[in-house]
Amino acid sequence: MTLTTPSSHTLAGHGANGGGEPGTPVIHVEKLSKIYGDGFQALKEVDLTIRRGEIFALLGPNGAGKTTLISAICGLVNASSGRVLVDGHDNVAQYRQARERIGLVPQELTNEAFTTVWDTVSFSRGLFGKPKDPAHIENVLRALTLWDKRDNRLLELSGGMKRRVLIAKALSHQPQVLFLDEPTAGVDVELRREMWEVVRGLRDQGVTIILTTHYIEEAEEMADRIGVIRRGELVLVEEKNALMQQLGRKELTLHLATPLDGVPATLAGHDLALAEDGHALVYTYDVTRLDEGTGIAGLLADLEATGIRVKDLHTRQSSLEEIFVNLVRGNA
Amino acid sequence: MNLQSIKTLYLAEMARSLRTVLQSIVSPVVSTSLYFVVFGAAIGSRISEVDGVSYGAFIVPGLIMLMLLTQSVSTASFGIFFPRFSGSIYEILSAPISYLEIVLGFVGAAATKSVILGLIVLATARLFVPFSIAHPLVMLLFLVLTALTFSLLGFIIGIWADGFEKLQLVPLLIVTPLTFLGGTFYSIDMLPPFWQSLTLLNPVVYLVSGFRWSFYGSGDVSIWASLGTIALFLGAALAVVNWIFRTGYRLKP
Numbered sequence: 001m002t003l004t005t006p007s008s009h010t011l012a013g014h015g016a017n018g019g020g021e022p023g024t025p026v027i028h029v030e031k032l033s034k035i036y037g038d039g040f041q042a043l044k045e046v047d048l049t050i051r052r053g054e055i056f057a058l059l060g061p062n063g064a065g066k067t068t069l070i071s072a073i074c075g076l077v078n079a080s081s082g083r084v085l086v087d088g089h090d091n092v093a094q095y096r097q098a099r100e101r102i103g104l105v106p107q108e109l110t111n112e113a114f115t116t117v118w119d120t121v122s123f124s125r126g127l128f129g130k131p132k133d134p135a136h137i138e139n140v141l142r143a144l145t146l147w148d149k150r151d152n153r154l155l156e157l158s159g160g161m162k163r164r165v166l167i168a169k170a171l172s173h174q175p176q177v178l179f180l181d182e183p184t185a186g187v188d189v190e191l192r193r194e195m196w197e198v199v200r201g202l203r204d205q206g207v208t209i210i211l212t213t214h215y216i217e218e219a220e221e222m223a224d225r226i227g228v229i230r231r232g233e234l235v236l237v238e239e240k241n242a243l244m245q246q247l248g249r250k251e252l253t254l255h256l257a258t259p260l261d262g263v264p265a266t267l268a269g270h271d272l273a274l275a276e277d278g279h280a281l282v283y284t285y286d287v288t289r290l291d292e293g294t295g296i297a298g299l300l301a302d303l304e305a306t307g308i309r310v311k312d313l314h315t316r317q318s319s320l321e322e323i324f325v326n327l328v329r330g331n332a
Numbered sequence: 333m334n335l336q337s338i339k340t341l342y343l344a345e346m347a348r349s350l351r352t353v354l355q356s357i358v359s360p361v362v363s364t365s366l367y368f369v370v371f372g373a374a375i376g377s378r379i380s381e382v383d384g385v386s387y388g389a390f391i392v393p394g395l396i397m398l399m400l401l402t403q404s405v406s407t408a409s410f411g412i413f414f415p416r417f418s419g420s421i422y423e424i425l426s427a428p429i430s431y432l433e434i435v436l437g438f439v440g441a442a443a444t445k446s447v448i449l450g451l452i453v454l455a456t457a458r459l460f461v462p463f464s465i466a467h468p469l470v471m472l473l474f475l476v477l478t479a480l481t482f483s484l485l486g487f488i489i490g491i492w493a494d495g496f497e498k499l500q501l502v503p504l505l506i507v508t509p510l511t512f513l514g515g516t517f518y519s520i521d522m523l524p525p526f527w528q529s530l531t532l533l534n535p536v537v538y539l540v541s542g543f544r545w546s547f548y549g550s551g552d553v554s555i556w557a558s559l560g561t562i563a564l565f566l567g568a569a570l571a572v573v574n575w576i577f578r579t580g581y582r583l584k585p
Contacts, residue, residue: 076426112415127337129336
């Protein structure tokens, strides 16, 4: 799917909404906590800054607090303490300015079955207090390949199309930030790829996107930065590339026949560390740069030349999944 | 005040009524006509006059009230209950609009529809019996205030209800009985003394009586008692709606 919006028109909010420089903070969450009526603490002093123009993935298992965090930012849930600034506007004291900058796509498919695509998207724009703008609605519908379906009633649409209608509704008032709560939950593989294309296209249009997911693959595929949430706590916020580097690191452990006191000078050119009281040498290399060679052959040759005998060797690689599982189990 | 948002909510609610025009407009007209056939013509022919008016004309204000109360409650309660039920309420709650603006949109549309229906039923009644309206402005005032108050009541019910059963419960078990026992089809003078006193506890008596006064210049209770009652109701409904939004009851955890 390609986004066919004319270059002169953007789906994101600019001008009156004052879209700022890419990379500057657009959402600022400060010590946000939420304790529900039954005493359940869904958020614990969450601090988070979202940068303009990025795709931020909020990753966490079910019940970790992803939806509560989004709901508290969008005004669907009253926070117990802390505050949220949207483009500098407090989302409680200045809720009008804060909310008009946000578009929300909920997790559950909801719709008024008997209205048409055109009417429901136009309704959303009016609800957010914006004057009619058929040209913008057309652009949004075309961008989401819903233009041909504009006169269809919602009950006639497939699940994937309904999801896109919800995105169109959220974009109808030209928000600066788009929240996608589990955009691909319960969606088959093909539709998931299609949704990723849509999200990427929106980002290219200048929309800041925050999505929640419990699929690691999705975060890996889409995000510029990843936040991991566990039992209401944001336990990690990291550039995806930095995470991927950790992911891409591989360790070769060489078990030695005779222990060493230190790394011999002849081997200083390799990224080696002594382990297991000198019984092992650990060599770290980057599998994302396999083209440049791993250096393993050279290392083995140098070992032989130095006269170090190797009993055994093994390699291991940490995956994002492993990092994630450790984090959500609380071992990290 | 965010007029664009109010207008959008209001027009969307009005459009919903138009989509279901048969259910919204035709059925109240048909049922009112049936009341006239049964009570006005069949039974009314055996009752000479009540308070100096023919029985057919006597029941007109009560019938309009009956329709006004039930329609206001059901339209407004369904209007806000449905988005809660379907989940699309998220959009309204995340929009840059105040609670007052939400109420103006939903309750305004429900009250408008009820007033229009009231006028249609009034016109329909005129086909069956001749009558004149002594105080048209007071009549309109009652029409609007009652539609507004009971639309607010409907809005409250629509937020309180957590299922379709509860949505039907209040109109069915409270509003309709109170209206039937509220002097729609009779003057409370016709009741035994004990029941007369008991009936005075029924707020709908004051509404029907005041509305009838605007037609024929006489009612079961004074017009001021009637106006006071509707004002009291309106104040109470506004207080409850205010409380709902302040606490986020059933809307915002």
